[in-house]
Structures are given as structure tokens and as C-alpha cells.
Amino acid sequence: MKKLLVGFLIFLVVFITVSFLLFQVSKSRTFQFFGEIVPRVETSQKIIALTFDDGPSRQKTDEILQILREENVKVTFYVTGAEIEKNPGELEKIIAEGHEIGNHTFDHKKMLLVSPSYVKSEIVRTDELIKKAGWTNEITFRPPYSTKLFTLPFYLSKNNRKTITWDVEPETYVEKSEDLINHTLDKTKNGSIILLHIMYNSRAESMKSVRPIIRGLREKGFEFKTVSEVLAMEN
Ligand SMILES: [Zn+2]
Incomplete structure (x- = not known):
């Protein structure tokens, strides 16, 4: 009886430890179990990609497009199928301005303990909406919260698609616009992929940071490219 109890306790400890480790691994920006994950592109050139996640929203699409137009920058938007459906016409505007579209x-x-059929449906339905809005080039993929375990990376690798994450995420560390700008200018390197959220009213500090970030990085000699352009210039 005692042996059984000890055995059970050992099993429990191992189970909890493995679960905890898998959970930590699932959030990694730099590791996944199958296929390629890209937090930053290895390049000797001073090129970077600015990326915006979520949306497209009705509140903020016009505002961000105007800033990008005035600063003459092309970026990459990772959009969700639900938001494309909810806000018809917004994605078309983004595409018309020459920005790149990715699947989010x-x-x-969270794409953690999800079935293969769920993964496929999440990706295929969103791809279809992106294409329907007029996007004709390659669609890269970015998981929400960078969360993935087995089924998602397996599906992506089978379909020859990369997981695009990021190496600069100022919002994780600071809140105020000034700090977001400083963090980004400080951490950006050649081939960096910068993540910001600007699609909702709650992200006013991030929206305020976009223009100074663009100008500051240009001053440092960086040139803005879309994600697929930076990928194509890998060393
Ligand atoms: Zn997101």
C-alpha cells in the first residue's frame, strides 16, 4: 500500500513537472517542436520588420494607415479571421496601401491543447478571408501569444509554413509611450521583428509610439521591410 502511494506521488511530481515545462516551452518565441520558427532574421543588412497584431478594427485602421502613409513605411499586419468578418472593408484598405498581411x-x-482539425480550420478559414480581401502573396503565420505545442507546429511544417514570432516586444516590459520607444530603439538589431498592438483604444500608448519609433530607427540607419521581404534577405 505504501509502495503504491510512493509510486503515485512520484508519478504526480513527474506529471506536474513535465506539464509545467511543456507550458513554458509552448510560449517560447524561439523554439517549437516541428518546422521553422523565426523570431528574428539573421542578416548583415540594417533591415527590420515592424508588425502589428490583431484586428483589423474599425476604430484604428484609418489612423494607423495614415501614420504609415505619412512616414512612408510598409509593415506587416497579423489579422484574425473573426475581426476580418466583423469589420468588412478594413482589411481591403490595408492591402490597398501595400502592407503585408499575415494569418493570426x-x-x-491559445493554440495549446488543440486538435489537428481545429488547427486546420483556424488557419484555412483565415487564409480564405485574407485572399478574399485581395491579398495574393504568401501568407505567413503568427500564433496568438506565441502559444503552440504539438498540433499547430506539426500542421505548419507539413504545409511548409514558418511560424513568425518576434524579438522586440516593448509592451511586455513597459507601458508608457516614452518607455515603449526607448525599449524598441534599444533592443532592435539587424533583422529584428518588432511587435506592437495598436488596433484597440486600450493601446493608445502604443499608437502614440509608432511615429517616434519609425523616425528613431531610421535615424539609426534601419530600413523598414515587410516580414517576407526580411525573410528573403536572410544571410
Ligand atoms: Zn494577437
């Missing part, structure tokens, strides 16, 4: 799933759920 349909429902923006």
Missing part, C-alpha cells in the same frame, strides 16, 4: 488564426485562442 480565426478566433485568437
Whole structure:
């Protein structure tokens, strides 16, 4: 009886430890179990990609497009299928301005313990909406919260698609616009992929930071490219 109890306790400890480790690994920006994950592109050139996640929203699409137009910058938007459907016409505007579009799933759920058929449906439905809006080039993929375990990376690698994450995420560390700008200028390197959220009213500090970040990085000699352009210039 005692042996059984000890055995059970050992099993429990191992189970909890493995679960905890897998959970930590699932959030990694730099590791996944199958296929290629790209937090930053290895390049000797001073090129970078600015990326915006979520949306397209009705509140903020016009505002961000105007800033990007005035600063003459092309960026990459990772959009969700649900938001494309909810806000018809917004994605078309983004595409018309020459920005790149990536797939950020349909429902923006954590892609952790999800079935293969769920993964496929999240990706395929969103791809279809992106194409329907007029996007004809390659669609890269970014998981919400960078969360993935087995089924998602397996599906992506089978379909020859890369997981695009990021190496500069100022919002994780600071809140105020000034700090977001400083953090970004400080951490950006050749081939960096910068993540910001600007699509909702709650992200006013991030929106305020976009123009100074663009100008500051240009001053440092960086040139803005879309994600697929930076990928194509890998060393
Ligand atoms: Zn997101």
C-alpha cells in the first residue's frame, strides 16, 4: 500500500513537472517542436520588420494607415479571421496601401491543447478571408501569444509554413509611450521583428509610439521591410 502511494506521488511530481515545462516551452518565441520558427532574421543588412497584431478594427485602421502613409513605411499586419468578418472593408484598405498581411488564426485562442482539425480550420478559414480581401502573396503565420505545442507546429511544417514570432516586444516590459520607444530603439538589431498592438483604444500608448519609433530607427540607419521581404534577405 505504501509502495503504491510512493509510486503515485512520484508519478504526480513527474506529471506536474513535465506539464509545467511543456507550458513554458509552448510560449517560447524561439523554439517549437516541428518546422521553422523565426523570431528574428539573421542578416548583415540594417533591415527590420515592424508588425502589428490583431484586428483589423474599425476604430484604428484609418489612423494607423495614415501614420504609415505619412512616414512612408510598409509593415506587416497579423489579422484574425473573426475581426476580418466583423469589420468588412478594413482589411481591403490595408492591402490597398501595400502592407503585408499575415494569418493570426480565426478566433485568437491559445493554440495549446488543440486538435489537428481545429488547427486546420483556424488557419484555412483565415487564409480564405485574407485572399478574399485581395491579398495574393504568401501568407505567413503568427500564433496568438506565441502559444503552440504539438498540433499547430506539426500542421505548419507539413504545409511548409514558418511560424513568425518576434524579438522586440516593448509592451511586455513597459507601458508608457516614452518607455515603449526607448525599449524598441534599444533592443532592435539587424533583422529584428518588432511587435506592437495598436488596433484597440486600450493601446493608445502604443499608437502614440509608432511615429517616434519609425523616425528613431531610421535615424539609426534601419530600413523598414515587410516580414517576407526580411525573410528573403536572410544571410
Ligand atoms: Zn494577437
